[in-house]
Structures are given as C-alpha cells and as structure tokens.
Amino acid sequence: MRSDRLNRSPLGLKIAAAAGLAFMHVPILLIFLYAFTTEEKSYQFPPPGLTTQWFAVAWNRPDVWAALTLSVKVASIATAVALVLGTLCAAAVSQTRFFGRETISLLVILPIALPGIITGIALRSAFSIAEFPFSFWTIVLGHATFCIVVVYNNAVARFRRISGSLIEASMDLGADGFQTFRYIILPNIGTALLAGGMLAFALSFDEVIVTTFTAGQQSTLPIWMLEELIRPRQRPVTNVVAMIVVLVTFLPILGAYYLTRDGDQIAGGGK
Amino acid sequence: MTTVAENFVLPERRGAAGRLSDFFWKHPHVLLTVMLAPPLLWLGVVYIGSLFALLLQSFFSIDDFSGLINYEFTFATYRQLLSETNLDIILRTVSMAAVVTVASALIAFPIAYYAARYAQGKWKVLFYLGIMLPLWSSYLVKIYAWKLILAKEGIVTWFLAKVHLQWLLDAWLSLPVVGGNSLSVSYTGTFIVFVYVWLPFMILPIQAALERVPGNLIEASSDLGGTPAQTFRYVLFPLALPGIVAGSIFTFSLTLGDYIIPQIIGSSRLFIGQAVYAQQGTAGNIPLAAAFTVVPIVIMGAYLYMAKRMGAFDAL
Numbered sequence: 001m002r003s004d005r006l007n008r009s010p011l012g013l014k015i016a017a018a019a020g021l022a023f024m025h026v027p028i029l030l031i032f033l034y035a036f037t038t039e040e041k042s043y044q045f046p047p048p049g050l051t052t053q054w055f056a057v058a059w060n061r062p063d064v065w066a067a068l069t070l071s072v073k074v075a076s077i078a079t080a081v082a083l084v085l086g087t088l089c090a091a092a093v094s095q096t097r098f099f100g101r102e103t104i105s106l107l108v109i110l111p112i113a114l115p116g117i118i119t120g121i122a123l124r125s126a127f128s129i130a131e132f133p134f135s136f137w138t139i140v141l142g143h144a145t146f147c148i149v150v151v152y153n154n155a156v157a158r159f160r161r162i163s164g165s166l167i168e169a170s171m172d173l174g175a176d177g178f179q180t181f182r183y184i185i186l187p188n189i190g191t192a193l194l195a196g197g198m199l200a201f202a203l204s205f206d207e208v209i210v211t212t213f214t215a216g217q218q219s220t221l222p223i224w225m226l227e228e229l230i231r232p233r234q235r236p237v238t239n240v241v242a243m244i245v246v247l248v249t250f251l252p253i254l255g256a257y258y259l260t261r262d263g264d265q266i267a268g269g270g271k
Numbered sequence: 272m273t274t275v276a277e278n279f280v281l282p283e284r285r286g287a288a289g290r291l292s293d294f295f296w297k298h299p300h301v302l303l304t305v306m307l308a309p310p311l312l313w314l315g316v317v318y319i320g321s322l323f324a325l326l327l328q329s330f331f332s333i334d335d336f337s338g339l340i341n342y343e344f345t346f347a348t349y350r351q352l353l354s355e356t357n358l359d360i361i362l363r364t365v366s367m368a369a370v371v372t373v374a375s376a377l378i379a380f381p382i383a384y385y386a387a388r389y390a391q392g393k394w395k396v397l398f399y400l401g402i403m404l405p406l407w408s409s410y411l412v413k414i415y416a417w418k419l420i421l422a423k424e425g426i427v428t429w430f431l432a433k434v435h436l437q438w439l440l441d442a443w444l445s446l447p448v449v450g451g452n453s454l455s456v457s458y459t460g461t462f463i464v465f466v467y468v469w470l471p472f473m474i475l476p477i478q479a480a481l482e483r484v485p486g487n488l489i490e491a492s493s494d495l496g497g498t499p500a501q502t503f504r505y506v507l508f509p510l511a512l513p514g515i516v517a518g519s520i521f522t523f524s525l526t527l528g529d530y531i532i533p534q535i536i537g538s539s540r541l542f543i544g545q546a547v548y549a550q551q552g553t554a555g556n557i558p559l560a561a562a563f564t565v566v567p568i569v570i571m572g573a574y575l576y577m578a579k580r581m582g583a584f585d586a587l
Contacts, residue, residue, distance in 0.1 A: 009389040010499070016381030021398075023378065024405040024470060027416035030426065034419055043422040045429045085310040092306045096299070104307075107314050114571075115528020117544050118322070118564045121551055125328065125561075126321030145318055148310065176284055176292035177302075199407070206409045209531065225411045229418065229535050242412045253407045257400065 028246060035243040040236055054236040064241060067224040074136070074220060075204040078143035082200045083193060085144070086151030094159035111146040119146065120213030127214065134216030142214035143207060147200035154196030154260065158189045195259040198252035206249060221245065329561035338555060348558040352566075357546070361566055364543040367458075368526035371465040372473075372519045378466065379473040379518065380511070386474075387481035388489075402478075406471035414535055417464045421454040421536065451538055461537035468532065469525050473518035480514025481507075516578045523574060527567040543567060 035054065037047035058064055086108075093104055111119050123142050127134065162185065170180040208222035215223060221241070228238040284293050295302040331340050332347040351357070386398040405413070420426050431437050444450040444457065451457030484507065492502040530544025541549070543566060550560035 009385060013381055013385055013389075017385035020378050020382040020470075021401050023467070024401065027413065027420060027467065028405065028408060030419060031412060031416050042424045043419045044424045045419075045426040085313060088306045089310045092303055096303055098303060104311075107319070108310075111314070111318060113524070114322075115524060115544070115567055117528045117530055117547055118325075118568070119318075121547060121560060121564060122318075122321040122325040124551070125325055125557060126317070129324060145314070148314065176289050177295055178288050178292055202407055206411070208411055209529075222409070222411050225415070226531065229411065229415060238415070242409075242415050245409045245412050249408050250404060253403060254400075257403065 031239070031242050031246060034239045035236075037236070037239070040234075043235070054240045057234075058237045058240040058244075061237060063224065064237065067219050067221045070136070070218055071205055071221040074139050074143060075201045077140045078147050078204045079197050079200045081140070081144040082147035082151045083197050086148045086196065086200075087155050087189070087193060089148070090152050090155035090159055094156055108149050108152045112149050116146075116207075116209035117213075120210040123210070124213040134214065136218060138214045138216070139211055139218070139220065142210045143204040146207070146210065147204055150199045150203060151193065151196035154192045154199070155189060158192035162188050191259045195256040198256045198259075202249045202252045206245070325561050325564065327561075328558050329565055331558045333556045333558055340558060348562045351559055352562045357563075360541050360543060360546050363540065364527055365570065367462065367465065367542070368523045371462060371469065371526050372522045374462070374466045375470050375473040375522050376477075376515050376519065379470060379477055380515075383474045383477035383514075384481055384507075384511075387478050387484075388486065402471050402474050406475075410468065411531075413468050414464060414532060417460070417467065417536060418455060421460050421463070423453045423455075427454060455536050456538055458538060461533050464532050464536050465522075465526055465529070469522040472521035472525065473515075476517035476521075477511055477514040480511050480517075484510045513581060516581050520571075520574065520578055524567065524571050527570060 033047065034043070036050045036052065037044075038049035038051045039047055089104060089108055092098075093101055120142070123138075123145070127138055132138065166184055166188075167180055170184045175183065206222060208220075208226055211220055211223055212226070219227070225238065225241065225245070228234075228241075232238065284290060295305075328340070329348055330344050330346070331342055332345045333339070334341050382398075382402070386395070386402070390398045422428075428437070428440070431440050440454075443459070444453070449457060449459045449462075451459075454460045454463075488506060488510075489502060492506045493499075497505070528544050530542065530548045533542045534545055543563060547560045547563045550556045550563060
C-alpha cells in the first residue's frame with residue numbers, strides 16, 4: 001500500500017517546476033504582445049497602446065516576402081533530400097548487419113553534435129576550395145546535412161518496431177522487393193517519416209548559424225531577422241515577423257507530436 | 272513428385288523491376304551498397320572531408336604582409352592561438368559554459384523531476400509539450416524576446432520600478448565583470464539568454480534518467496528514516512547524475528560554439544564563436560579561425576570521454 005502523502009508532490013517542488021515552466025514560456029508570449037504595440041522606436045513596456053496596423057505594414061514588405069519564400073523553398077528541398085538519405089541510412093542500419101554499423105549512427109549525428117559554427121565554416125571553406133559558387137544550392141546542401149539526423153532518428157525508431165516476419169510473409173506470398181517496400185514497409189514507416197520530415201522542416205526553417213556561412217547574397221528569414229537584431233531598422237515589422245515565425249514552427253511540432261505519440265520514442269528527442 | 276518440387280521454386284520474375292528485385296535478393300551486399308552509397312557519399316566524403324580540410328588549414332599560416340595563406344606546415348598559428356588575448360577569449364567562453372551548465376541543471380531538475388514522477392495523464396502531455404515547444408521554437412525569436420525583456424525600457428526595469436527594487440538592479444549593474452550599462456550589454460544578460468535557450472536540452476535527459484528511478488526506491492528511503500534531503504543526496508541525485516551529465520554535454524558544447532547570443536546580448540568582449548566568425552570573415556585569417564575551432568572540439572572530446580565513463584550515454 002502506498003501512502004497518499006508520498007504521492008502528492010511537495011509544495012516547494014511544485015512551485016519550482018511551475019516557475020521553471022513560466023520562465024520558458026513568458027518570453028515567447030511577450031513576443032505576441034509586442035506585435036501589437038504602437039511604440040515604434042523602443043522596446044517600451046508596457047506598450048503605450050495596441051494596434052494591428054503593423055500586420056498590414058509587414059504584409060506589404062517585399063523583402064519579408066522574399067525572405068519567407070526563400071526559407072520555405074530551402075526547407076522543402078532540404079527536407080526532401082534529408083528524407084531520402086535519412087531513410088536509406090535508417091533502413092540499412094536497422095535491417096542489416098554489417099561492419100562499421102555503429103559508425104554510421106555517429107556519422108549521422110555528427111553535424112548536429114558539433115557546434116554549428118564548425119559545420120558552417122568547414123562547408124564554407126570546402127565550397128570555396130572546390131570553387132563552388134555560393135547560391136541557393138549551397139544553403140540547401142548545408143541544411144540537408146544536419147536535417148538527416150532528425151529523419152534518421154524517427155525512421156530508425158519505427159523500423160525497430162516492424163517485425164521481420166511481416167516482411168518475410170510478404171516475400172513468401174510472392175511479392176518482390178519493390179512491392180514489399182510499397183505495400184508493407186512504406187505504410188508502416190509513413191507517419192514516422194512524416195513526423196521526421198516536419199521536424200526537419202522546422203529545423204531548416206529556423207537555422208541561422210550554418211546558413212550565415214553557406215549563403216551567398218540571398219537572405220533567408222532567419223538571416224533577415226539576424227540583420228534586424230544587429231541593426232534594427234523597423235522594430236514593429238520585426239515584432240510581427242517574430243510572432244509569425246513562432247506560429248509557423250509550432251504547427252509542425254504539434255503535428256509531429258500527434259503522429260508519433262503512440263510510439264516508443266520521442267519525436268524531438270534527437271535534436 | 273517432380274511437380275511438387277517444381278512448385279517449390281518460383282519461376283524467375285519478369286520485367287525490369289522483377290529482375291532487379293531478384294538480383295538484389297540474391298546479392299544483398301549490392302543492395303546494401305546501393306542504399307548506403309548516397310548518404311555515405313555526402314556525410315562520409317563531403318562532410319568529413321570538409322572537416323578535415325578545415326583542421327588541416329590550422330597548420331598553415333597567414334602571411335602578415337600580403338594577407339595570403341602560406342601553405343607550409345607550421346605551428347605558428349597555434350602559437351598565435353595561445354597568445355594572451357586569445358587565451359582570454361577561451362577562458363571567458365569556458366567559464367561562461369560552466370556557469371550556464373550549472374544554472375541550467377539547477378532550474379531543469381525540479382521541472383524534470385515533477386514531469387517524471389508526479390505528472391499524470393493530461394499534465395504529462397502538458398509538461399511534454401511545455402518542454403518541446405520552447406526546444407523547437409525559433410532560436411532567433413527567443414533571443415529577440417530577451418532583447419525586448421532586458422532592454423532599459425523593457426519589462427524587467429518596469430517590474431522592478433513597480434516593486435521599488437530598482438536600486439537592486441542598479442547595484443548589480445555597478446558590480447565589476449557581471450555589470451554594465453544595462454542588462455542587455457552585460458555578461459549577466461548573456462548568461463540569462465544562454466540558460467534560457469539551452470534549458471530544454473538539459474531537462475530532457477534528466478527527465479529520461481529520472482523516469483527510470485522506481486517510485487518505491489524513494490519510498491524505501493523514507494521508510495528507512497531518510498529525510499527528504501538525505502533521500503535526495505544519497506538516492507535521487509546519484510541516479511539522476513548520468514542524465515545531468517548528458518544534458519551538460521549539450522549546454523556546454525552549444526555555449527562553446529555560439530556566436531550570435533553574445534553578439535546581440537552582451538558586452539563587446541569576444542567569445543570563441545565570435546572570434547572564429549571574425550577571423551574567417553573580416554580578418555580573412557582562415558588558419559587562425561580553424562585553430563580556434565579546434566578548441567571546442569578538443570574540450571568536447573575530453574568531456575565526452577569523461578561522460579562516457581560516467582555512463583551518461585545511456586540517459587540520452
């Protein structure tokens with residue numbers, strides 16, 4: 001028999017946990033408040049008045065639209081590349097045994113385990129040594145490198161749950177390798193890939209450190225934000241963009257959570 | 272009899288896809304190679320190749336007069352790395368990483384413990400999303416939020432004025448080292464933002480370690496007369512330690528490599544990341560930038576070795 005007293009949490013712990021959670025969320029909520037402020041020149045609190053005019057101003061800014069479009073394009077292509085490479089890696093590691101199998105997991109995790117600045121500067125110097133011009137594609141390549149790990153982690157966790165006998169049964173019933181992949185494996189790993197893809201998209205959409213090294217003249221949305229942070233030109237527009245970025249990244253995270261919540265793994269655990 | 276035997280072996284498949292499938296079935300190594308070649312070509316050849324090319328450049332030096340890279344093997348760049356100014360940068364970054372790690376562990380522990388032991392059902396989901404959303408939300412937006420908060424005219428000053436504690440902030444800011452003109456240009460500001468941004472990376476591994484501590488172990492400790500403090504000291508803390516070490520890998524490594532946070536919120540004194548950025552960009556001294564990147568790699572290598580010996584990887 002457990003005593004009830006022990007199952008109730010001590011008050012001090014409750015307060016510390018609640019305060020910790022508040023510390024993590026209040027700053028993000030403040031962004032929402034600042035998007036409506038009438039103050040243009042400073043970060044005054046409390047806001048002297050509230051307005052929605054900045055949403056219209058931001059909507060009509062071509063540079064914001066250009067940065068947003070570029071970010072979405074980069075994130076989509078980088079996610080597609082990461083999906084293919086990450087799934088191939090995960091399938092090879094989980095379905096077969098071969099020499100150097102452990103090294104592959106390490107190799108996949110390395111781009112995210114090393115500080116971003118190292119990955120960024122290494123790729124930058126490699127691109128310039130190879131005389132590969134900095135362009136849209138160098139950004140995509142940089143992003144795909146560290147997005148692979150997210151897809152890989154989600155896919156490996158799901159592959160582990162597919163029983164080998166299911167694949168053998170399909171083969172026994174006369175399906176060839178491609179049919180087995182199409183009708184047995186793909187439906188089983190589909191949601192894991194979707195979740196991994198969403199997280200990879202969120203990761204790429206937000207990445208700034210590697211991007212500053214691999215981008216040429218183009219600015220993605222995070223680069224645009226970084227420039228505003230260093231040299232603020234129009235603070236209200238930045239406030240609105242910041243709020244939109246928060247909303248855009250929340251959706252894939254919630255989606256990924258609902259797709260993998262029944263699983264034995266944590267969708268974002270690999271970041 | 273023969274008809275039965277014939278039916279056991281299916282005829283060869285027809286069509287390109289069928290024949291390819293049969294071929295892969297008979298030669299699994301070819302299939303494995305085809306599957307592994309694209310990711311290995313990218314990660315193993317291009318990515319690892321660029322890392323090695325970068326490290327190699329740290330053994331070259333830059334010609335002081337022409338500003339061109341001198342492609343001769345030398346330790347001159349490393350001698351330059353160990354000059355007083357650069358050692359200062361390294362020491363500053365490592366101390367910041369250490370303080371940030373300790374502070375994140377202190378804040379993370381109660382959250383992780385509550386989420387692992389007491390949160391049930393709906394609350395468990397709330398805690399999970401409450402940790403995940405800040406983890407994945409935009410890094411720059413989080414920094415921007417703190418720029419709003421720590422600004423002179425921002426919410427911190429407003430709040431302290433309301434409760435008549437303005438003098439406390441002024442006294443803190445007048446202190447040497449941690450102080451400055453306002454919070455957003457002081458080490459205190461840099462420290463707060465680092466802790467804020469890396470906190471979820473500390474919570475998750477601690478929570479994973481604590482989930483594995485059975486509740487009746489805690490009960491047994493109090494049954495045997497342990498006070499809550501003793502239970503924490505002798506039962507809970509040793510079991511959570513691998514998780515704390517695992518989390519500290521992230522907070523330490525991320526702080527060592529970051530160059531954006533100290534640039535936006537902090538004093539003008541450089542951190543390792545900023546030094547790398549400045550050396551490769553405006554100064555054009557790639558060899559010194561490469562030598563600087565070796566510092567976090569070496570520190571993290573030693574750190575990971577220690578962490579592995581403490582069993583931290585099981586908590587990841």
